[in-house]
Amino acid sequence: MLATMNDIQEGYGFEIVRRQDFSDVTYLLEVRHPLMAKAARPGQFVIVMSHENGERIPLTIADFDRAAGTVTLVVQAVGKTTREMQQTCQAGAHLHALVGPMGIPTHIGDARKVVCVGGGLGVAPIYPQARAFKEDGAYVIGILGFRNKDLVFWEDKFRACCDEVILCTDDGSAGMKGFVSDGIKQAIAAHSDIDEVIAIGPPVMMKACAETTRPHGIKTMVSLNPIMVDGTGMCGGCRVKLGDQVKFACVDGPDFDGHLVDFDDMTRRLRRYKEEETAAMTRWSETCRMESPQTTL
């Protein structure tokens, strides 16, 4: 795919061309960036600043459309930044900054039978990988986990690119009742020749997936999401432990061997800014309440 200076001139501006809401906490943004759409590969992420005073937050590239020149992000509103973006990031709006694709692309290797596991929001970023494995001729089993049927999204997209899809919900309101790790057990029981499992989701979920496959010795890759600042390897904030090694998720990852990752260490480090995050969230929701006319009703 040729990169040209034209892309550079056109490509910047970061216009949101489409916005779609999956639920009251999950939304999709399709952003124009032709050069990034050309460069993006499965497993990579971007860093976004929604406005000038904003925070740099990492988001996985959930899809890219080279012809349309767009990349797709799927965001879960969890704190100040992602909730504020839920309000401000409408079609036609522009992001202040968007840099990427970052991270080492997922190695779409010679695995002939793979299980792609997405938990909750992790369903979005696992999609380009599932599609890439399929295009590469592998047998792809998609396992999607959600809390309940109202949160389910992209089931159709996965059905289109997977040979099998196992849908799991915590309460059994759609698909099988259980966690994605139960889905993995079911897949392992049905297929003795799985080459690789790839899991993306919250740390507890990825840890559970790694523990499920460990006794079977199946290679299990996870995509880690520690707190990041620059995303270029400069700050060390995103460091994670793999056995006795320290790696920077933004430039050495984000994909790592799930059997080596110290998930407890990572989970602890994700809580680093808890106090500040809560303070920011409280302050922000208070100002929203004051400014928003509806809430006075």
Next chain:
Amino acid sequence: MAKKRTVRTIPQQRTPVREQDPRERATNFAEVNCGYSEAEALLESQRCLFCADPVCIAGCPVGINIPDFIERIGAKDFRGAYDAIGRTNLLPAVCGRVCPQETQCEGECTVGDSLEPVAIGRLERFVGDRAIAEGWANLPHIEPAGRRVGIVGSGPAGMACAADMAKAGCDVTVFEAFHEPGGVLRYGIPDFRLPNEVIDAEIANLRRLGVKFQCNTLVGRLFTIAQMIDEMGFDAVFIGTGAGYPAMLGIPGDSLNGVLSANELLTRCNLMRARDFPAYDTPIPLGRHVAVVGAGNTAMDAMRVSLRLGAQNVTCVYRRSKAECPARAEETHHAEQEGVVFKWLTAPLEILGDDKGNVRGMRCITMMLGEPDKSGRARPVPVAGSEHEIDCDQVVFAIGTNANPVIGQTSRLRLDKRGYIETDADLATSMAGVFAGGDIVTGAATVIEAMGAGRKAARNMKAYLGIREPGCDLAAATIFGIQASERNFARILSA
């Protein structure tokens, strides 16, 4: 010139510079050193002897004609002084502030043999600030050369290379990964040492030369170096991506919450403006008792930023003694004045955590100086039985950096053993048309050295592109191993 000056006739005291009061400044981010007034600059200019053999010049990595610019200051020809500096240094307001003058120009100054040396840095800054205030810029007549040059990284190396190539008529685009240009000047060095307005002014000057800046561009990942040459139509590329990748402590407890690199602390504070949280969204960990490991410029910045963010006490833990401390003398001095406690000859052994995984202290050991090591400095060796604990709730490490891997991962450039980009003496890399310089070639160094590298690369890039101009150093011994004498006629002979 009237009577010849001698060490005896010049003002004996170095003209002091006004500084913010230590107690007051330790709570704000305004600049500490207020700079010379015109009268002070004139007075200090009287201290230069205009030596027949101006040894100061040799101490300056870019060889500024120091007596020349000082003489012009004395004659109140400030514009002339600016032009004199501008022939070799594009960023006088920056270098005057951040150069380690005591080991460079001022370290060599003859006056320094018997008195305090001429305050070359402060004079240079005076000229640089005057230029910014007056809006001076060296904007030569530029003849388009029909060549396109891509610069990767907007730190001092990239800025210097960009300026020279733009002056040589090239169409220059600088690509920067961050959302704002400036490199370490922007994200690392805090405002109280180098205000953002100075960097903004220098970037604006580059823009006036026609340099384009494309921020939010991670080269290597958005497009590769090879693509720049093969597809995007750049005739030459300069890589000045700096030495990111902070070295880890590698001691138990180094992933506890409250342990972070100076780069992370400084980037959050300076670039992301976390010091103004919550007006800005980025949070910053606020330690009450902060221990900083290391004693270079980065460590000093981390300590002084921590004080300004409200730390009650800040301790510097350094395994060598004050004599080996690599920071600029002024910074160590300022840090002491502001109340940083220095624990020289102390090395960390372990960071201690509480049951929530937060830092509660650090176990250290006292060192003594032994035989010289490879670097020629005395090797610190632990004193048996001297283990002790210091109380702290935050540990910041500033113990050096490694090479950033992104360009290496995404190109076929030859790297050295430690992962830095390998170049020849002309700063040419193993890829034709691709040059590199600054920290990504030498490892962490100084602003002026990075700038010097950018300019040197520019000179050789011009030769590579066949751009001839006055001052273009076609006499460089070899380019790509081709001798200067045979350069225009070089034939590649098949073996």
